[in-house]
Amino acid sequence: MSATTQRTSGHPIDKIFLDRWSSRAFTDEPISVEQLHTLLEAAHWAPSSSNSQPWRFVYSLRGSNSWQRFVSILAPANQVWAQHAAALVFLLTKLESRSPNSGQLHPLPMHVFDAGTASGFFALQATLKGFNTHVMAGIDRELAKLELNIPDGYEVHVAIAVGKRADSATLPDPYRERDVPSSRMPLSELVFEGVFSAQADLT
């Protein structure tokens, strides 16, 4: 068993997995380009299908010229709190790759899986460095392509808010009461030996 203040795991795991949670409260503290690159560096060491590394990252730091443009791409409910983050990072992937041998373009069918892995690495490195991250699928993807100058052949997945975690009391309603570490389903409902059973999902 491992535990942090409010989360307990059923089996022993490193505390980083419990310490990472997606708060919506951020302090005013900025993140430096160097610090952000440490998180991006970790993200790009994620495994990917055939080492295709389809992930691309487009970021803005709060207070920079591009900040309002980045915030405007977020769904209104995410703008409320994510505008106070120290950085916003859009995560996109390339949909096709060119074979070095034949020069032919071929699809990258695992690009979404690869993006998720990179996002996880990013979040864990951020946690190790004392930063909070919050992934948002609530974004306007068409606007993202326009505002970030993303051509066809790429898919925009999420924006990630990054910064130092503030006290949840700093959030407006109704975000304040929701700003607590969530729990997880018991592993026994998710793990099967030998054969899968959908029984738990039907109830």
Ligand SMILES: Cc1cc2nc3c(=O)[nH]c(=O)nc-3n(C[C@H](O)[C@H](O)[C@H](O)COP(=O)(O)O)c2cc1C
């Ligand atoms: C792909 C993805 C999309 C998400 N989109 C949003 C979002 O648009 N807005 C939001 O407030 N949280 C969003 N979240 C955060 C999840 O709600 C959160 O990760 C989940 O409830 C588990 O909580 P935890 O990250 O604190 O452990 C998203 C998370 C993921 C992984």
